[in-house]
Amino acid sequence: MAKLEYAPAPESRAIVDIASSYGLFIGGEFVGPVDGTPFKTVNPATEEVLAEVSAAGPADVDNAVAAARRAYDRVWSKLTGRDRGKYLFRIARILQERSRELAVLESIDNGKPIRESRDVDVPLVAAHFFYYAGWADKLAYAGFGPDPKPHGVAGQVIPWNFPLLMLAWKIAPALAAGNTVVLKPAETTPLTALLFAEICQQADLPPGVVNIVTGAGETGRALVEHPDVDKVAFTGSTEVGKQIARSIAGSAKKATLELGGKAANIVFDDAPIDQAVEGIVNGIFFNQGHVCCAGSRLLVQESVSDELMNRLKRRLTTLRVGDPLDKNTDIGAINSAEQLARIRELSEVGEAEGAQRWSPPCELPDRGYWFPPTLFTGVSQAHRIAREEIFGPVLSVLTFRTPAEAVEKANNTPYGLSAGVWTDKGSRILWMAQQLRAGVVWANTFNRFDPTSPFGGYKESGYGREGGRHGLGAYLR
Amino acid sequence: MSERLAVKKTYKLYIGGAFPRSESGRSYEITDSRGRFLANAAMASRKDARDAVVAARKAFGAWSAATAYNRGQILYRVAEVMEGRRSQFVDEVASGEGVSRSRAEKVVDEAIDRWVWYAGWSDKIAQVAGSSNPVAGPYFDFSVPEPTGVVAILAPQASSLLGLTSVLAPAVVSGNTAVVLAAEARPLPAITLAEALATSDVPGGVVNLLTGRTAEVAPWLASHMDVNAIDLTGVAGDEEQARTLETEAAENLKRVLRPAATEPDWTSEPGLDRLTYYLETKTVWHPVGV
Numbered sequence: 001m002a003k004l005e006y007a008p009a010p011e012s013r014a015i016v017d018i019a020s021s022y023g024l025f026i027g028g029e030f031v032g033p034v035d036g037t038p039f040k041t042v043n044p045a046t047e048e049v050l051a052e053v054s055a056a057g058p059a060d061v062d063n064a065v066a067a068a069r070r071a072y073d074r075v076w077s078k079l080t081g082r083d084r085g086k087y088l089f090r091i092a093r094i095l096q097e098r099s100r101e102l103a104v105l106e107s108i109d110n111g112k113p114i115r116e117s118r119d120v121d122v123p124l125v126a127a128h129f130f131y132y133a134g135w136a137d138k139l140a141y142a143g144f145g146p147d148p149k150p151h152g153v154a155g156q157v158i159p160w161n162f163p164l165l166m167l168a169w170k171i172a173p174a175l176a177a178g179n180t181v182v183l184k185p186a187e188t189t190p191l192t193a194l195l196f197a198e199i200c201q202q203a204d205l206p207p208g209v210v211n212i213v214t215g216a217g218e219t220g221r222a223l224v225e226h227p228d229v230d231k232v233a234f235t236g237s238t239e240v241g242k243q244i245a246r247s248i249a250g251s252a253k254k255a256t257l258e259l260g261g262k263a264a265n266i267v268f269d270d271a272p273i274d275q276a277v278e279g280i281v282n283g284i285f286f287n288q289g290h291v292c293c294a295g296s297r298l299l300v301q302e303s304v305s306d307e308l309m310n311r312l313k314r315r316l317t318t319l320r321v322g323d324p325l326d327k328n329t330d331i332g333a334i335n336s337a338e339q340l341a342r343i344r345e346l347s348e349v350g351e352a353e354g355a356q357r358w359s360p361p362c363e364l365p366d367r368g369y370w371f372p373p374t375l376f377t378g379v380s381q382a383h384r385i386a387r388e389e390i391f392g393p394v395l396s397v398l399t400f401r402t403p404a405e406a407v408e409k410a411n412n413t414p415y416g417l418s419a420g421v422w423t424d425k426g427s428r429i430l431w432m433a434q435q436l437r438a439g440v441v442w443a444n445t446f447n448r449f450d451p452t453s454p455f456g457g458y459k460e461s462g463y464g465r466e467g468g469r470h471g472l473g474a475y476l477r
Numbered sequence: 478m479s480e481r482l483a484v485k486k487t488y489k490l491y492i493g494g495a496f497p498r499s500e501s502g503r504s505y506e507i508t509d510s511r512g513r514f515l516a517n518a519a520m521a522s523r524k525d526a527r528d529a530v531v532a533a534r535k536a537f538g539a540w541s542a543a544t545a546y547n548r549g550q551i552l553y554r555v556a557e558v559m560e561g562r563r564s565q566f567v568d569e570v571a572s573g574e575g576v577s578r579s580r581a582e583k584v585v586d587e588a589i590d591r592w593v594w595y596a597g598w599s600d601k602i603a604q605v606a607g608s609s610n611p612v613a614g615p616y617f618d619f620s621v622p623e624p625t626g627v628v629a630i631l632a633p634q635a636s637s638l639l640g641l642t643s644v645l646a647p648a649v650v651s652g653n654t655a656v657v658l659a660a661e662a663r664p665l666p667a668i669t670l671a672e673a674l675a676t677s678d679v680p681g682g683v684v685n686l687l688t689g690r691t692a693e694v695a696p697w698l699a700s701h702m703d704v705n706a707i708d709l710t711g712v713a714g715d716e717e718q719a720r721t722l723e724t725e726a727a728e729n730l731k732r733v734l735r736p737a738a739t740e741p742d743w744t745s746e747p748g749l750d751r752l753t754y755y756l757e758t759k760t761v762w763h764p765v766g767v
Contacts, residue, residue: 127613143605238730245727250720257730414729433761434542443763450612454620454758459705460730465758468610470620 006320009327011114016105018191021052024060024214025197027067028207035059036215041190044111045324045333045368053190055215061182061222064211068153068180069228071208076180077150085136088175090203092129098199099126102192106164107324109191111333111369112287114325124449125168131451132172135472139177142469148476150178151254152230157220159236160186160335161290161391165449167193169466170233171210172451177475179231180209184223187216188336221247229253231475235292238389238415238460256464256474258292258456260389261417263438264410265295265446268403269304271422275444277311280395283420283446285319285331285373289393290339292461293418295446297386298397299406305399309377316373317360331393334369343371343392350376350385355396381412389415403428407435416458420446439465488518488664490525490688491671493532494681499689500524507665510575518664521689526656526697529685533627533654534703536682541624541652549599552650554677556592562673563589566666570638573663587744588639595646598752602651606753615765622756624652625732629698631691631711637663639743641670644710647751649683656685656704658695658711664688692718699725706732706755713740 021038023030035057040049056064076084095102102125103118112121139148154174158166163185174181185193197212213219217240224232225247232255234244241259248255265283267276283295300308324332334340351357355376364370371392379386379396386396400406410419418440421432429443439457442448449455454470456462464474488507489496498504501522507515519525540548559566563585571581603622610618628648633640637660648655659667671686687694691711699707699722707726712718713736726733734754 242727242730245730246724249723249727249733250716259730429763430761433759439757439759441759441761443761445616445762445764448612448614448616448762450610450614450618452610453612453618453762454608454610454760456758458625458757458759462730463732468620469608470758 006328008323010323011104011325011327013104013108013325015101016108018051018105022054022190022194022214024054024056024064025194025210025212026060026064027211028201030197033057033060034063039187039216041109041188043108044188044335045365047367050109050191053214056213056219058222061213061219061226064182064213065153065155065223065226065228067208067211068182071206072152072180075206076209077178081137081139084175084178085133087203087205088129088133088136088172091199091205092126092133094199094202095122095126095129099123102164102195104325105195106192107332109189110160110163111324111335113329113332114327115329116287121162121165124451125164128168128451129172132176132472136176139476142472144473144476150475151477152179153228154179154181154231154233154475155223155226155229156181156183156233157223157236158183158185160189161287161292163189164192164196166235167196169235169471173466173471174233174475175209177472179475182211182213182223182229184213184215184220190214224248232256233474234258238462241462254477256466257462258464258466259460259462261292261294261415261457261461262297262387262389262413263293263295263418263420264297264299265420266299266406266410266422266432267301267304267308268423268428269301270424272424272444273304273308273311276308276422277315279420279422279444279446280312281315281319284395285393286447288331288334288371290335290391291447293440293447295418295420296390296395298395299400299409300397301406302399302401309397313358313360313375316375319360319373321362321370321372322365331373334371334392337369339391340369340371343390343394346385346388346390347374347394350379350383350396353383353385355379355383355385381409387413403432407432411435411437414460417461418442486516488516488668488688490519490521491668491675491684491686492525492529493535493685494675496671500528505689507662509572515572516665518668518688521687521694523694523697525687526694527701529656529687530627530698530701530703532682532685533656536680537626537654540654540680540683543652545600545603548650548652549596551678552592552596552599552646555673555679556589556596558673558677559589559592559670562669565669566638569666569669573637573665574635584636584639588642591639591642591747592646594747595650595752599650602752602756605749606756606758610760617763617765618760620758620760622651622753623759625755625757626653626705627703628653628655628755629701629704629707630655630657631695631707631709632657632659632667633710633713633740633743634660634662635740636743638666638670640740641667643743643747644708644751645684647747648708648755651752651756653755654683656698657687658691658698659686659688660711661689661691695722696725699731700728702729704731706734708734709736710734710740711736713737
């Protein structure tokens with residue numbers, strides 16, 4: 001099947017206005033850093049410098065936490081749930097009004113295709129605020145006792161793969177429950193969080209209720225370890241999640257950790273095969289595979305393995321890799337040089353350990369960070385590419401014969417975030433769903449998200465849930 | 478005619494449904510609240526702790542897959558068997574905790590009733606903690622609570638039976654299996670409870686009970702990579718030890734139930750926190766269509 005040639009259809013950048021430099025958003029205003037240092041954020045598709053941003057130092061973090069505490073004590077904890085909810089509704093509406101601008105900025109700073117930022121990320125962001133807005137005046141009915149209370153100040157640290165969506169997952173339930181927040185966006189993707197700060201200003205959100213401190217790991221550590229932070233919420237790597245768990249040991253801080261994964265996507269011989277192929281592609285190539293719940297281990301029943309692999313390879317030849325702002329693009333840029341190096345390293349290990357590597361013929365742009373969609377077949381469970389999170393567009397394919405073997409292999413990981421099951425048989429879906437030790441199980445679909453649907457991991461994929469009533473509970477005591 | 482010479486009980490560990498001595502061959506002296514000798518209890522070692530975790534892991538599959546109705550009946554059966562041994566529990570609580578007989582009777586009654594309370598939760602908690610989620614798309618989306626896995630429990634030091642019941646029952650009712658380290662100085666009611674469990678259709682390995690030194694055994698449980706959660710109640714009041722154990726537990730991201738500053742009052746109604754603490758939420762997306 002030849003790839004149809006499409007004319008370029010770039011989304012206009014004119015809608016976004018990126019400043020040359022940004023301060024920190026503390027107490028409702030953008031302020032220069034006290035002891036922070038500037039760093040640059042780049043467009044991963046072109047390596048063009050987009051803006052200079054401030055890495056908040058300990059004194060800056062201290063100021064942000066103090067602003068959040070003041071706002072909590074003086075304003076936010078005294079507001080009625082109804083009014084908190086109305087602020088969140090306002091924010092949801094402004095997010096919808098400025099949705100295209102947010103989508104374009106997200107694609108520029110992150111490298112993800114505009115089709116995803118426009119059709120998935122930003123609509124889910126608005127939906128998340130809309131959902132939690134409605135909870136703010138109904139906390140007594142949420143099943144956490146007659147008079148649940150917020151924790152106080154929440155320190156939140158989010159990753160670069162879904163910058164604005166992770167912000168929404170963190171801030172919306174925190175504010176609905178009555179907490180104030182200090183949020184640190186990822187080092188490589190700070191811009192949409194800073195635009196969100198502007199949206200908070202437009203919504204007249206009381207100063208200090210939301211504070212945004214940009215920076216890298218050190219800033220995050222200062223925030224998590226700050227003695228006046230009551231609740232920690234982190235999405236990121238399992239390694240950092242463990243550091244956080246250690247650093248808050250013995251304190252009164254509560255934590256929600258949403259960490260890594262190595263999800264099995266399991267295809268049985270009776271699965272609708274074309275749908276399964278689409279699901280596999282969506283499972284691992286959505287967002288360049290920069291997804292903690294990505295279906296990075298394909299487990300396919302031996303009897304359909306050859307046919308499935310043929311169809312999958314044919315499908316991969318039609319994927320368009322390139323300009324994130326082009327509306328035809330399926331796979332955008334890898335978010336950073338560092339991440340690209342990790343994907344390359346693990347892929348080389350995969351080859352060295354004896355798995356067979358395959359990518360479709362695929363022209364990559366000269367500048368920027370790019371990696372072609374890649375399959376590994378002949379993978380054994382002992383291979384590093386079957387055990388470690390690659391966080392890129394790399395799929396490891398294993399086979400199985402019986403359902404019991406599929407379960408055994410799927411669960412043979414310290415992670416437990418998600419799993420997929422493809423079969424025509426309803427009773428098998430539910431049986432598999434029971435056996436899989438994972439927080440989210442997608443049957444005949446993959447990578448679906450919704451604000452009403454609790455999301456989070458088993459085992460070393462972390463603890464606590466985000467989304468739904470469960471996600472609200474994480475911000476109440 | 479002389480008075481009959483009593484037959485005294487040997488207090489042992491409870492691992493995988495059997496009652497072994499410590500593999501280390503060690504024991505330690507248990508006295509009543511006035512320092513008079515009561516018994517020698519087994520002093521569990523690292524090896525015993527690891528054996529207990531293996532037994533708990535082995536039992537997890539079947540116990541977590543048992544129907545909620547079945548688990549509820551078994552927990553209720555524990556209460557029935559305890560009722561039959563009531564006077565033995567009263568003796569042990571009275572001597573170990575140094576309380577009057579009437580006070581000990583109240584404590585034992587409360588402990589038995591607590592098993593009944595938790596037994597009833599087995600087939601209700603999923604309806605309280607689960608949900609169906611109205612997602613914006615053609616999917617039936619539901620969330621169910623599932624047991625976390627193997628739970629290590631440092632039982633409270635003061636309340637040797639009611640406290641123990643209050644930390645153990647909420648872990649196992651939902652399908653978790655447990656390794657319990659009994660109150661160090663007052664382990665006798667725990668062993669007697671193990672005997673009740675062994676005759677209550679609780680499958681071997683679902684509850685494993687160790688006696689010995691908290692400071693020696695707890696670190697092995699906190700750092701064990703096949704333990705999914707740990708309850709630190711038994712080190713309440715010792716902040717340094719609690720912090721160390723929580724730090725160890727981070728290595729495989731155990732769910733850590735932190736101890737209160739002082740041991741709680743176990744007589745008040747427990748609420749759901751302990752039960753829900755050892756539950757994971759699983760969300761399943763299923764397409765809807767013809």
